[in-house]
Amino acid sequence: MTIDLKTIKHISKLSRISVDDDKAKKLAGDMNSIFDFIEKLKELDTNNVEPLTSVAETTLKLRIDEVKSGNIREQVLKNSPDENEDFFVVPRVVE
């Protein structure tokens, strides 16, 4: 299997990471060598194997839905990269 530049551009769109042509070429090379290595899994017959989704064999506990930490609005907003008073600011999304 080979991952071509078109596929790289497609994955970069899905990943929301902009990739120029040079970077795409380098990524294609790296990913192809990594997938060559991953292809080894094809040797194994796994038809009758259940996929393992979690090693923690535990049932999720129920709890009451209540606020335990709150009133930290200012501290949370302080980490926002754009200046604002009460909201997170993003580039204009409505024309």
Added chain:
Amino acid sequence: MLDITSLTLTDLVKSIKDKKISSEETTKAFIDRGEKSRDLNAYITEDFSNALDKARAFDQKPNFDLKLPGIPMAVKDLFCTNGVKTTAGSKILNNFIPPYESTVTQNIWNEGAILLGKLNCDEFAMGSSNETSFFGSVQSPIDKDLVPGGSSGGSASALAANLTPITIGTDTGGSIRQPASFTGTVGLKPTYGSCSRYGIVAFASSLDQAGPMSKNVKDCALLQEIISTYDEKDSTSIDFKRNAYSKELTNNIKGKKIGIPKEYTVDGMPKEIEDLWTKGIEHAKDCGAEIVEISLPHTNYALPAYYIVAPAEASSNLARYDGVKYGFRSKGENLIDMYEKTRSEGFGEEVQRRIMIGTYVLSSGYYDAYYIKAQKVRKLIKNDFDEAYKKVDAILTPSTPSAAFKIGEKTNDPVSMYLNDIFTVPVNLAGLPAISIPAGVDAKGYPLGLQIIGKAFDEQNILNIAYAMEEKIEFKNKITDWWIK
């Protein structure tokens, strides 16, 4: 004069409880050494002045009933610390100040310890050499231009260089055990669900575990006892009866059955590693353990499966870094453009590579062929261990297939870098506990470690085996302070 920074945690706690030294003296000693050791690049953020204030406050109202009374320590910069910058080694979190504390670090402060600062690591814990950090690579105190291992490389370097008496790391595929092995220190990856993941910057949620790194097994047991608690804030935290690991620690391992998996002999493995393993087996026998040959037939498939599961989970976890709510933001013409530029400029090369791999294996048309396939292989690997544990109590292997390498030696070949974790990754896939202890050196004098893998929730047993073997091995780390001018 007492050399404070070279003491083990256990001795340091005793000296403070006996009032031979104060918390302030202790904290000052580690700060002084930290300031002289900046060339190692172990710290991302120093919190020295706050640490001194906290130490003075402790001395004024000491509480010697605590397990870590006034003990200063630095932690991996993957743990969120309330009010102290937490970067995960990434540009994208360059200015992130968490408004909350991780459960694991909170447990440590509750026992009286004091934060010295945040330690360097591979970006989002993705790496085996601490070279992917946005804040530069870390030097190992073992030798100039040698990697300390990764991703908990800053933790391993700081610990081996006596900048902190003990520390914590995180381990997704070997990130505690491999750097411990490279720096002649002890590192424990606990059972999945043993230590809360709350407040730890997420990499691969079904594999990540926090754990202690220390100068000896006893210190490791003490810290594990403190950080392992059931936590309702982490839905995968498991409510099981935890031992008082340090109190119950014993070197009596007579009759314990230790398995030696034949699949852990890999092509091209240096003879030094094989010799180390053989010697380790002899030591285990001397301690009264019974050696049993076992087979873990799917070992060779663990790494390829890991490089599907871990990037898949990472691509999902790292979707949150969008430049909106916190962290780095790049200017964009519109919202999508802003996301794409922010992530392209904010993430480093290895992280972008793994997000792309993860996105690809989860994308339409490839999900079954890769992601589901890897989860099935993961099941086979877990079955291997379940079978083995019908016959044995623990498993002994080398920690890594080689000793530490030079900075820059493997950065252009991702697959050869990934092979570092060949002996550690199966443990994460199966969710088991494992400890790496220093066991010898290679021809250049670089440390080598042995790994003891346990049954789920059986930390006490592997700590005991490690404790018994440590006595036989008598490893002494040779640190020359070459970096101090």
